[in-house]
Amino acid sequence: MNEKYAIALDIGTSGIRAQAHNLETSKIISTAITLxxxxxxxxxxxxxxxxxxxxxxxxxxxxxxxxxxVIKNLGINLENVERVAVCGNPIQLSLFHNIEIRDLAYWGDNVLKRLNITPPSRDATIVSSDKIGLEVNQKAKIYIPPAIKHEIGADALAMLFKSGVLEKNGIFLVADFGTNAEIALVINGDVYTCSAAAGPAIEGQMIEKGKLASPGAICDFEIVDSGWKSQVLDDELIVKEGNIVDPLNGNIIYKGYMDGKSNGITGTGVIAAFSLGLATKIISLPKIKSPDHMIHLQDEIYLSEKDIIMIGKALGAFRAAYLTLAEEAGILLTEIDSTYMAGASGFYVDPHKSLGVGQIPPSSQEIYQLGNTSLAMANDIVMNPDLLEKLQEIAKGMRSKHIMLATSSIFEKIYSLELAMCEQGMQFWMYNNWLNKYGFQKIPPQTSTPQIHKIFERDIKELGKNGLKIVKINSTLMADFEECTNCMTCTKNCPERALKMENGTATVRTDLCNGMGCLKCELSCPEKIFKFGKFLSMK
Amino acid sequence: MSYEELENKMDQTFIAVRYNVEIEGAAIKPEEDLDVVNIIPTEEPFRAIALAVLYEDRDASLANVEKALANDIPPIDIINKGLMKGMDAVSLLYTKGFYFLPDLMLAGDGMMEGIKECEKVLGHKSETKGTVVSFVAEGDPHDIGKNLVVMFLRAGGYEAIDMGRDVPTVDVVKAIKEHKPIFVTGTALMTTTMTVFPKVVEALQKEGLEVPAIGCGGGAVRKDFVESFPMSVYGVEAYHAPKLADAIVKDKKTWKDLRKEYADIVGEFVSEYS
Amino acid sequence: MKRFTRMIYKNPDEMVFGKAKFPVSQRWNIQIGAGYVLPEIKVAPVEGSEESKEKMVSECRNITQSACDRAVAIGLPAFMLEQEHIFQQTNNPEWTAECTQIQAETLENYHDEYDIKISLRATPADIRLEERSPGLRESDYDNKVMESIEASAANGASDVAIETIGGKSVSDYGIARGDPKAILFGIGVLGSIDMEYMWKRIVNVCKKYDCRPAGDTDCAQANTAMFMAGGLLDKDCSHTLAALARAMAAARSLVAVECGAIGPLKDCGYENPIIKAISGVPIATEGKNAVCAHSDLMGNLTAAVTDVWSNESVYHRQEMGGTTPEVWLQATGYEAALMNTALQTGQEKVLRDLYTLTDKYRDPQGLVLAYDNAYRIGEAIVKYGNDPYLRSRAAALEAGAIINEAVDAKKMYLTRFERDSLDSALKIFEGLPAESDQFIDECLRKYSRKIAEFDPKSYEL
Known part of the structure; x- marks a missing residue:
């Protein structure tokens, strides 16, 4: 067997996805992902x-x-890989490419000047695999697609390219929903973009019982009888029927197949619960109107008022973001011809619920769920390497305007209304009145007849004949702390149980660790000798 | 019996109850709120000035103040008896859940316009409870949190020096030297930028400077991080800022006291401090 | 066309149920508004009957038969049967003809046998579609509506009524978004223009037959606001805004009378008391005996000055007490009996006032329709009687003033939602141009872009 292969890679914030192609048959062979x-x-x-x-x-x-x-799990002879294409946001691609990243960490000129940082070019480029360290044929070429601009990466280019809206006349809203949502409003080829920092709640993180999509995660709900029926991911990540539970007290009304098998709730699950909670008036922001102020789900999983406020703010950030774009571009939300939802969470969420909770404009009539467009674009590039040049042309020629939400006075006004709704319980009619008072358009009423176009069965279009393999990450970093007294305060304080300490040698599971957003190990060290920055050596 | 006679005989609630009004309360004019009545002055022109702030009417606020100044009303009185009273009422209605964040922002604008006008006549800054310096961490553009803090501080009677977003540490130190604030607030949304807070403290210590407290808060900022370096206190909500400042000015509290007595000082349950 | 610029009733106290300034006489020895109240029954054909003409005809006969049986069984001296068309009936005028004919025959048999006074009202459906070219005017659907009206008149209907939909595209937009200007434009201007187009033709058709042109209601617009407003706790549309929409609807529905309609005005027009005050024509209304069709907040108040008391609509089916034509005619029949007893004993004004007072302060929507307030709105309308835009706006402003007076007198309390939307609507209305042309220009510019379904050509604008 001397077949030639190519690999398409998507580096996402919540995992890596790779697909192997047979270059002779032009077919996808296999898929491997991490969670x-x-x-x-x-x-x-x-x-x-x-x-x-x-x-x-x-x-x-x-x-x-x-x-x-991951690519070792694709089941191909990596020596026969001729090329690799990769896609992701600018931070992930820069980490992959091993180029300057600090320009992406700070806003404004002050830090860049002080640290003497020159932003690197993030144009389309081809590098050889030995430069990157990929264990494929060392002569294999690696294709890295361009960023559109400093703030808008190849991931945004992918969603615009794959939705096909750049060449069409009309008004389109394209969004990749994640912790950082990339949102673009395209008006007859003119592109307005922004990046909404929705926060990790949207991926199920920072929610007390939240987790990323993985076996045992509740991912959706529907109202059945007088309770909520949950949908739970099984070990193969297939959606299976869960229990019907009374959300007010957790009483089981009906036991489903996944009874006893759930262990957390995903971001789409939280959105679904939020949507049902609002519809049934169990949620009246910022309160939950149950005896103990919790929404009870199956297997003792629950949502607290704090969780509800978190998700409310995340969804509020989306609404404030697209409304800001519409105001900046001078269009009405009702004039949008189609709405495109990219990314995994934009694929698995029920758009009817997205409409109701403001994730997409409630007037969205035509809704397309695109799935993973980064991987799709990487697939396009490996099958047609000339595309890279064309993408560079598209990126260069794009008439785009990036709206920095953090410095937009429109966004500030609208987001303060979102905060007032989530945290203070301002009513929606008042929210609309305020928009009117500020001279902005009101949020239109919800359409009753949305047309939903879900082209594929899962967010990755085609898994290949050898199917999907889920790869466990087992990466660790070590550091020695000589003055360690072995008090174990650091390990006890680790919320993810990612840390081990043995005789002054700390080992951390990097994929589990919450990192710089947590630092409980370092902050809790009574001897003040634990320094997270010392984790340099790889096992 | 005439229609009117019949109507006056009736106890309406015996026939029909407007449950929406029962539950939400009847809409009243803000100045008719039982507590607001005690705040808003009855004497003109102060009443009109206070009401313009309460009604979030920037133009009216400015016009009222200009008129009062033209009539030789002392600017200090306009501020203290008019503008500030209006803002006190707004803050009160906010804590009652009748007014919301945008109300505060708009009313605050009206108040500030008026104060500026008064200060022009006064020829100097008006007397405040104290000066506070507010900044957003270097490299961070997110200033909504800081804007709220500044607004609450001003509404609470403080002179808030707004340094804006992306403020280099040296500038923060310079401002502290210049204004000798009773309190400093720093905000950051990004984890990459919140790391400047300990650097600000370090720089102050290097220069031998000290402030009673630096309140640090914002999206990614957490209490244990803030408490890992001295001179700081973790601020949970923007509206806590004037209460912390009050504790510093009135009760001479230090950053150590603020950390210990946070919930008592802000007067409510704060889960982060429980 | 002569518009109303003065009130026919000289004061509100003159108005009472069962009596109108201009009673209407119809075939089968019936008078309406001539000293007694008529109960009305209206039943919607059962699902499936639209499948064929034969089924529909037999359904109509059965409904009529049942109603007549119960009427004589409980001794009703008079009643009205209304047939509100479903799409297929109007879209196939030959269905209309046969259905009306069989109903008329059935009724006539009872009239002949028992001397019971009977009225047959035919209400073709307004099946026109604004968004489908060529729009409301001269489309196939428009022609079908007119043919169906003619078929009703020619085949024995005592009168014809309709609920036209002119302006609905714009008012729906306004109601859903709380945009008072769009509501005023949709109801007051577009609604009035389309009414004139429809009613001049309807009146001409009726003249050819022994059939009266009755009236039109703003069911498509003001009732949409009322249904959206819902119960006290709902917030989809504020109850104050719905009250203003109702006042504007009076200025619009009055156009039918100005074109020659003589009443009784159609039942679901809650604005009818205002039009009665202005024009003196008899009216049909509905309230507590229409709970089978929908919920409102003025179940008794709407009876105060009624002439025909209706059940609105109910599916044709079996209840424990009989079929729905039987049961609901009995309900409206006994209520009419109470009113007629009051008329006979000279107590009608007391009963009228009691009806009114039960609901006057339940909700702003009822408040503005209490007969004394309805009269005030009527006065506001006739003051600007020649200008559909100005008189609609005047009606809304007067309704707002009525609500504000009740609030100031502490007779009614509003929530913030109701208060804010009333204040903002009144502020908008007060700031509108004094010239109709200017207002129409502004609205055309604003709403033809925003509302895809809105087609100015349908109104010759």
């Missing part, structure tokens, strides 16, 4: 922060080692 990211942290800024504080080289190596593990 976490190897770098510590819950979001991409944490990954970035880790790289800056602990070391860019360490971060790069951690990432590449994991990618090597």
């Amino acid at each position: 976490r990211h190897p770098l510590p942290g819950a979001n991409v800024v944490d990954h970035l922060h880790f790289a800056i504080e602990v070391g860019e080289e360490t971060a790069h190596k951690l990432l590449i080692n994991t990618i090597n593990d």
Whole structure:
């Protein structure tokens, strides 16, 4: 067997996805993914922060080692790999490429000047695999697609390219929902973009019982009889029927197949619960109107008022973001012809619920769920390497305007209304009145007849004949602390149980660790000798 | 019996109850709130000035103040008896859940416009409870939190020096030297930028400077991080800022006291401090 | 066309149920508004009957038969049967013809046998579609509506009524978004323009037959606001805004009378008391005996000055007490009997006032329709009687003033939602241009872009 292969890679904040192609038959052979990211942290800024504080080289190596593990699981002879294409947001691609990342960590000129940082070019480029350290044929070429601009990465290019809206006349809203949502409003080819920091609640993180999509996670609900029926992911990540539970007290009304088998709730699950909670008036922000102020789900999983406020704010950030774009572009939300939801969470969420909770404009009539567009674009590039040049042209020629939400006075006004709704219980009619008072458009009523186009069965279009393999990340970093008294305060305080300490040698599971957003190990050390920055050596 | 006679015989609630009003309360004019009545002055022109702030009417606020100044009303009285009273009422309605964040922001604008006008006549800054320096961490553009803090501080009677977003540490130190604030607030949304807080403290210590407290807060900032370096206190909500400042000014509290007595000082349950 | 610029009733106390300034006489020896109240029964054909003409005809006959049986069984001296068309009936005028004919025959048999006074009202459906070219005017659907009206008139209907939908595209937009200007434009301007187009033709058709042109209601617009407003705790549309929409609807529905409609005005027009005060025509209304069809907040108040008391609509089916035509005619029949007893004993004004007072302060929507307040709104309308825009706006402003007076007198309390939306609507209305042309220009510019379904050509604008 001397078939030639190519690999498409998507480096996402919540995991790595790889697909092997047979270059002769042009067919996908297999797919391998991880369910976490190897770098510590819950979001991409944490990954970035880790790289800056602990070391860019360490971060790069951690990432590449994991990618090597993933592609080994594709079941192909890696020596026969001719090319690799990769896609992801600018931080992930820069970590992969091992180029300057600090320009992405700070806003404004002050830090860049002080640290003498020159932002690197993030144009399309081809590098050889030995430069990156990928364990494929060392002559294999690695294709890295361009960022559109400093703030808008190849991931945003992918969602715009794959939705096909750049060449169409009309008004389109395209969004990749994640911890950091990339949102673009395209008006007859003119592109308005923004990046909404929704926070990790949208991926099920920072929610007390939340978790990323993985076996045992509750991912959706529907109202059945007088209770909520949950949908739970099984070991193969297939959605299976869970229990019907009375959300007010947790009483089981009906036992489903996944009874006793759930262990947390995903971001889409939280959105679904939020949507049902609002519809049934169990949630009246910022309160939950049950005897103990909790929403009870199956297997003693629950949502607290704090969780509800978190998800409310995350969804509020989306609404404030697209409304800001519409106001900046001078269009009405009702004029949007189609709405495109990219990414895994934009694929698995029930759009009817997205409409109701404001994740997408309630007037969205045509809704397309695109799935993972980064991986799809990487697939396009490996099958047609010339595309890279064309993508560079598209990126260069794009008439785009990036709206920095953090400095937009429109966004500030709207987001303060979102905060007032989530935290203070301001009513929606008042929210609309305020929009009117500010001279902005009101949020239109919800359409009763949305057309939902879900083209594929899962967020990855085609898994290949050898199917899907889920790869466990097992990366660790070590550090020695000579003055350690072995009091074990650090390990006890680790919320993810990612830390081990033996005779002054600390070992951390990097994929489990919450990283710079947590630092409970370092902060709790009574001797003040634990320094997270010392985690440099790889096992 | 005439229609009116019949109508006056009736106890309406015996026939029909407007449960929406029962539950939400009847809409009243803000100045008719039982507590607000005691705050808003009855004497003109102060009443009109206070009401313009209460009604979040920037233009009216400015016009009222200009008119009062033209009539030789002392600017200090306009501020203390008019503008500040209006803002006190707004803050009160906010804590009662009748007013919301945007109300505060708009009313605050009206108040500030008026104060500026008064200060022009006064020729100097008006007397406040104290000066506070507020900044957003270097490299961080997210200033909504800081804007709220500044607004609450001003509403609470403090002179808040707004340094804006992305403020280099040297500038923060310079401002502290210049203004000798009773309190400093620093905010950050990104984990990458919150790391400047300990650096600000370090720089102050190097220069031998000290402030009673630096309140640190914002999106990614957490209490255990803030308490890992001295001179700081973790601020949970923007509206806590003037209460912390009050504790410093009135009761001479230090950053150590603020950390210990946070919930008592802000007067409510704070889960982060429980 | 002569518009109303003065009130026919000289004061509100003159108005009472069962009596109108201009009673209507119809075939089968019936008078309406001539000293007694008529109960009305209306039943919607059962699902499936639209499948064929034969099924529909037999359904109509059965409904009529049942109603007549119960009417004589409980001794009703008079009643009205209304047939509100479903789409297929109007879209196939030959269905209309046969259905009306069989109903008329059935009723006539009872009239002949028992001398019971009977009225047959035919209400073709307004099946026109604004968003489908060529719009409301001269489309196939428009022609079908007119043919169906003619078929009703020619085949024995005592009168014809309709609920036209002109302006609905814009008012729906306004109601869903709380945009008072769009509501005023949709109801007051577009609604009035389309009413004129429809009713001049309807009146001409009726003249050819022994059939009266009765009236039109703003069911498509003001009732949409009322249904959206819902119960006291709902917040989809504020009850104060719904009250203003109702006042504006009076200025719009009055156009039918100005074109020659003589009443009784159609039942679901809650604005009818205002039009009765202005024009003196008899009206049909509905309230507590229409709970089978929908919920409102003025179940008794709407009876105060009624002439025909209706059940609105109910599916044709079996209840424990009989079929729905039987049961609900009995309900409206006994209520009419109470009113007629009051008329006979000279107590009608007491009963009228009691009806009114039970609901006057339940909700702003009822408040503005209490007959004394309805009269005030009527006065506001006739003051600007020649200008549909100005008179609608005046009606809304007067309704707002009525609500504010009740609040100031501490007779009614509003929530913040109701208060804020009333204040903002009144502020908007007060700031509108004094010239109709200017207002229409502004609205055309604003709403033809925003509302895809809205087609100015349908109104010759």
